Amino acid sequence: MKQFAYLVPRSLDEAISFHEAHGDRAKYVAGGTDVLVKIKEGKILPDYLISLKHILGQDRPLLNQETGELYIGSFVTHRMIEKSAIVRIHYPILHDAIRNIGSVQIRNVATIGGNLVNAVPSADGAIPLITLDATANIQGPKGERSVDLARFFLGPGLCDLERSEILIEIVVPPLLLRTGSAYIKFGRREAMELPMLGVGVLLSLGESSVTCVKARICLGVAAPTPIRALEAEAFLVGKPIDGGTLEKAGKIAAKESRVRDSIRGVAWYRREMVGVLVKRMGLKCMERIKKLAQ
Amino acid sequence: MGKMISFALNGNKMAVEVKDHWTLLHLLREELGLLGTKEGCGSGECGACTVIVDGMAVNSCLFPGLEIAEKDVVTIEGLTSPDGTLHPLQKSFVENGGIQCGYCTPGMIMSAKALLDESPNATEEEIKHSLAGNICRCTGYVQIIDSIKSISEGGVEEVHVVAWKNKEKDE
Structure with a gap:
C-alpha cells in the first residue's frame, strides 16, 4: 500500500488549514472504510490523510427539543445512528437504511458524512435524509454555508464541496404531526449488498388522518444521483391515501425514474419495481402513522 | 514516518512505534506476530480480520494503525x-462443528464476542444481523450460528474475558 502521512487535527479550522497547506496531495478521512480501500486499489494516491476522527462535538445524533430539528454530526458512525432510540422511533426511514449499510464492523467506524461525500448513486445514507428534507452544513476556508441535501449531489462521485471544504453536519427539519416514513434497499441479498434500487417515502396526513398534506419520494440508483419523484409527490398531496392512490403515485414515480441497465439489474425491471416499492413504502408509512397514534 | 503510541492489547498495556500508513491488521500480524487474525479480502467485505476495539467489532484491514x-x-x-x-x-465452536x-x-468468534458482550441473550435474528459481515466459504453457517446460540441461550455467565473502558451508551 502507498505510504502516506497521517495527520490528526483537533479542530475543524486546523483540519482545513492542513488541507489548504497540502492541496491535492491531501485527502480527508473519517472512518476510512472507503478511503483505505481506494488507496489499496491505487485509485487515489494521497501523500497526506487528514483524520477527522478527533474533532469533538460531531459524534452523535442530537434532537433540539425546542426547534424539533435533528442534528447529525458528520462524523457520527452508522452504528451510533442505528442504535439511536430517537432515530428508531421518530425517523424510522433512517433506521431502515442505516442498519443495512455494510456490516457491523463497517458501521462501527464508517461515518454518515463519509457515506454522503462519496456521492455514489446507490448511497443508502442519502436517500432517507433527502426524503426528510435534510440540509448539509459545510465549513471551508471561506466560512460556513448550507445546501439542501437534494442539491448536494452533482453526479456519480461528485458532490457540492469546494476545495478544502468539509461536510460538518446534517440538519433534519421538524416533522409534521402524523408523519410516517420508510425506506427499502432492494437487492438480491439481505446483507453486504449494494442496492439494485433504493426507495424512500415520507407521508404526512391532515387532521382527519386521511388526506395527504405532504409527500416525499426519493429514489436511489434510479439516476446518476439520488432524485426526488416530484410529480408523484405532487399527485399525492391533497388526496386521501390508500392502496389505489399509492399505486398511481408509484406508476408516476416509475416514469420519472431514469433507471438504466447495469450488472445489478436491467432497466425495465427496475422501473417496474419503482412502482411496486413506492406503493409498498407508502403503505408502510401509513402503518407507522397508525402505530404512532396508538 | 512513525509515531509512538500506547494501547492495550488483550489487556496488556504496551507502547509501540506505528508507521502512518500501517493498518491495524499489519501491526498485529507483521509487527507483533499475532497470526490469529486473518486477512481475507483486505477490503472490508469478508470479516476474517475482525478484532474488537474499545468493545466494537471492526475490520482491522481498514483500521488505521494510529487510531x-x-x-x-x-x-x-x-x-x-x-x-x-x-x-x-x-x-x-469446537463442540458444535462451527x-x-x-x-x-x-473473525466469526470476535464478531460473536462483541455481540454477546453487548447483548448476552442475543436472538438468532440478532446473531445473523451481527455476523452479516463475516463470510464462511465452507458454508457452515448453520453450525456457526448454533455455536453462538448455545452460548446466548445456554446462560454461560462469563463471556467477558478482557474488560474495557467507556462502553458506548445510546443517547
Whole structure:
C-alpha cells in the first residue's frame, strides 16, 4: 500500500488549514472504510490523510427539543445512528437504511458524512435524509454555508464541496404531526449488498388522518444521483391515501425514474419495481402513522 | 514516518512505534506476530480480520494503525486464558462443528464476542444481523450460528474475558 502521512487535527479550522497547506496531495478521512480501500486499489494516491476522527462535538445524533430539528454530526458512525432510540422511533426511514449499510464492523467506524461525500448513486445514507428534507452544513476556508441535501449531489462521485471544504453536519427539519416514513434497499441479498434500487417515502396526513398534506419520494440508483419523484409527490398531496392512490403515485414515480441497465439489474425491471416499492413504502408509512397514534 | 503510541492489547498495556500508513491488521500480524487474525479480502467485505476495539467489532484491514492510540484492542489470542483454557465461544465452536477450514473462525468468534458482550441473550435474528459481515466459504453457517446460540441461550455467565473502558451508551 502507498505510504502516506497521517495527520490528526483537533479542530475543524486546523483540519482545513492542513488541507489548504497540502492541496491535492491531501485527502480527508473519517472512518476510512472507503478511503483505505481506494488507496489499496491505487485509485487515489494521497501523500497526506487528514483524520477527522478527533474533532469533538460531531459524534452523535442530537434532537433540539425546542426547534424539533435533528442534528447529525458528520462524523457520527452508522452504528451510533442505528442504535439511536430517537432515530428508531421518530425517523424510522433512517433506521431502515442505516442498519443495512455494510456490516457491523463497517458501521462501527464508517461515518454518515463519509457515506454522503462519496456521492455514489446507490448511497443508502442519502436517500432517507433527502426524503426528510435534510440540509448539509459545510465549513471551508471561506466560512460556513448550507445546501439542501437534494442539491448536494452533482453526479456519480461528485458532490457540492469546494476545495478544502468539509461536510460538518446534517440538519433534519421538524416533522409534521402524523408523519410516517420508510425506506427499502432492494437487492438480491439481505446483507453486504449494494442496492439494485433504493426507495424512500415520507407521508404526512391532515387532521382527519386521511388526506395527504405532504409527500416525499426519493429514489436511489434510479439516476446518476439520488432524485426526488416530484410529480408523484405532487399527485399525492391533497388526496386521501390508500392502496389505489399509492399505486398511481408509484406508476408516476416509475416514469420519472431514469433507471438504466447495469450488472445489478436491467432497466425495465427496475422501473417496474419503482412502482411496486413506492406503493409498498407508502403503505408502510401509513402503518407507522397508525402505530404512532396508538 | 512513525509515531509512538500506547494501547492495550488483550489487556496488556504496551507502547509501540506505528508507521502512518500501517493498518491495524499489519501491526498485529507483521509487527507483533499475532497470526490469529486473518486477512481475507483486505477490503472490508469478508470479516476474517475482525478484532474488537474499545468493545466494537471492526475490520482491522481498514483500521488505521494510529487510531488505536489509548484504546483497548482484543484479538482472538486474548480469548484463551494464559493456562490454555478456551473461551466459552471457542469451546462452543469446537463442540458444535462451527469450524471447518478455520480461516473465518477468528473473525466469526470476535464478531460473536462483541455481540454477546453487548447483548448476552442475543436472538438468532440478532446473531445473523451481527455476523452479516463475516463470510464462511465452507458454508457452515448453520453450525456457526448454533455455536453462538448455545452460548446466548445456554446462560454461560462469563463471556467477558478482557474488560474495557467507556462502553458506548445510546443517547
